Amino acid sequence: MGKNVREIALEALLSVYKNQSYSNLLVNNTIQKNDLSSSDSGLLTEIIYGTIQRDQLLDFYLEPFIKNQKKLEEWVYILIKLSLYQLHFLDRVPAHAVLNEAVEIAKKRGHKGIASLVNGVLRNIQRNGLRSIDGIKDPIEKLSIETNHPEWLIETWVEEFGVVETRKMCEENILPPYQTARVNLMKASREEVIKMLEDEGIEVEEGNLSPFAIEIQKGNVAYTNAFKEGYLSIQDESSMLVAQALGVSEGEHILDTCAAPGGKSTHIAELLNGTGSVTALDLHKHKVKLIQEQATRLGLENIETKALDARKAPEEFEGRLFDRVLVDAPCSGLGVIRRKPDILLRKNASDVSNLQRVQKSILDEASKLVKPGGTLVYSTCTVGHDENIDVVNSFLNEHNDYELDQSLIEHLPSKLKESKTVQKGFIQLLPHYFGTDGFFIARLRKKV
Incomplete structure (x- = not known):
């Protein structure tokens, strides 16, 4: 039996945290290598990006439940972290599915003792709930943990752009990214390319700013004939x-x-x-x-x-x-x-x-x-x-x-x-x- 999405996500996250792999390249390569369906690709992308985007906040939430993080093998901690991300941030994923799969992955990669530790931590979180971020009094530290930006960076931005703009920017940075593409007007108009993509099952709208831009609502244009034949380029x-x-x-x-x-x-x-x-x-x-x-x-x-x-x-x-x-x-x-x-x-x-x-x-x-x-x-x-x-x-x-x-x-x-x-x-x-x-x-x- 092949690996399931959460197991693939764990390996990808280990590669990001340990080997400093680039998340955007890693996600695309992982989807192609494992030949994932579009719904599995969506979940995988959500887990990888979401876990990294909430890195500090997840650490903050887990701290009271894990007595000695340093003693845990890195993969065990990341498995707990990505499971907590799903439990707390993904409404559409049932809690029992997250728990069962976390325990199965722990058994497969480790042994029964690790599986029961993972199970214990996650059930403990379910029972007791998570501590509130409002306990943090320092506004810079709070924004840092909440939006996963280092304090030195927030301090710099506050100085340059002010508190309000900095908060908006930090909050925008943890939203899921979407794909935009540039139409090659030498080959076709924007309307013609939108029609081509819709015929291939991609949901598209005109871009927000640039007259060359289209915004992809659903699907991945990199796999379309329109892309292969040079009608567009992926670009922000x-x-x-x-x-x-x-x-x-x-x-x-x-x-x-x-x-x-x-x-x-x-x-x-x-x-x-x-x-x-x-x-x-x-x-x-x-x-x-x-x-x-x-x-x-x-x-x-x-x-x-x-x-x-x-x-x-x-x-x-x-x-x-x-x-x-x-x-x-x-x-x-x-x-x-x-x-x-x-x-x-x-x-x-x-x-x-x-x-x-x-x-x-x-x-x-x-x-x-x-x-x-x-x-x-x-x-x-x-x-x-x-x-x-x-x-x-x-x-x-x-x-x-x-x-x-x-x-x-x-x-x-x-x-x-x-x-x-x-x-x-x-x-x-x-x-x-x-x-x-x-x-x-x-x-x-x-x-x-």
């Missing part, structure tokens, strides 16, 4: 704004300095409508291959790829300048916590300052490759000032041949024009504004 709406912010015109030559896995490069190539060129760089050869695969699937012939450190680009392209250059910089990823909740299991404050140095040096080097009067766009999928506006301001202080480009707003969807999120030349999207990833985009102009 905030990320779709980056190619628009560049404001490309047909026939132009564009450099994308940190391009893998290729979502923005392919979008730029689509906007060029088969003209001009996109030169897509990435540090790692295997990642460059991903960009090429996407370009082939989408039928794009105006993308050339190269494995290259963006900081070495000026010597590689000596004497060549581009109409527009994109620096979608490596960052802490704190805008995509909803899609990658395991980010918070391994990030600390010093990671951010190390990244800032890399971001600045890539921006410095990339700026040398922009034509006079050309455009340089800097973007990240994170939300804190130090990786975003601080990097841009520091760059502008050292490069008086560049300025923030006030025309950014003209290149963005109308919904953003009405909101207060676009500043003069840059935009900071927080996840709760439009239900997108957290994202930063600055548009800079090289003076003539």
Whole structure:
């Protein structure tokens, strides 16, 4: 008999907690490897994401019931944790099913003693109920445990965005993620692609922000013919704004300095409508291959790829300048916590300052490759000032041949024009504004 969903979820969670596997990649691989039905895939995804997203809260709830967690083998503790997640947060799963399966898995992986310990803890929780989080008096500590964000991060965000925005952002980050996709308008209109997907049994709506976006209500577009035949790419709406912010015109030559896995490069190539060129760089050869695969699937012939450190680009392209250059910089990823909740299991404050140095040096080097009067766009999928506006301001202080480009707003969807999120030349999207990833985009102009 094959493994059941909870057993598969336990193995996946062990891989996240012990081996620092990435939850989003792991979920997809696990579903494919075990050939799960759509209802089993849904439950598996819910258990894995939910357990990680409530990591600190589950620890807080379990503490009174487990006298010495350090003595427990890690898999036993995670089994209790994922069972508690289901008992407390999943209404549709009957309690007896959760308990029975937890005990069976404990017997199978361990022995009778472990099974009775797991059974004892879970029944004890059922009898006595869980302690209230309201007992925590410190508001930062309380929000940290409640929403699974480290205290240092909450303190930073409170300083930068205020208490109200920080709470909203933290709460948004523990909602289940949903899939969005970008329509390849070179091949079909948004309405035509929606119809194709509906014919394949996928429930779809138009996106919230971007004119290219569709939001998937039910099903997985990655397995559809429409996807295989290059009618769409899986991409968050905030990320779709980056190619628009560049404001490309047909026939132009564009450099994308940190391009893998290729979502923005392919979008730029689509906007060029088969003209001009996109030169897509990435540090790692295997990642460059991903960009090429996407370009082939989408039928794009105006993308050339190269494995290259963006900081070495000026010597590689000596004497060549581009109409527009994109620096979608490596960052802490704190805008995509909803899609990658395991980010918070391994990030600390010093990671951010190390990244800032890399971001600045890539921006410095990339700026040398922009034509006079050309455009340089800097973007990240994170939300804190130090990786975003601080990097841009520091760059502008050292490069008086560049300025923030006030025309950014003209290149963005109308919904953003009405909101207060676009500043003069840059935009900071927080996840709760439009239900997108957290994202930063600055548009800079090289003076003539």
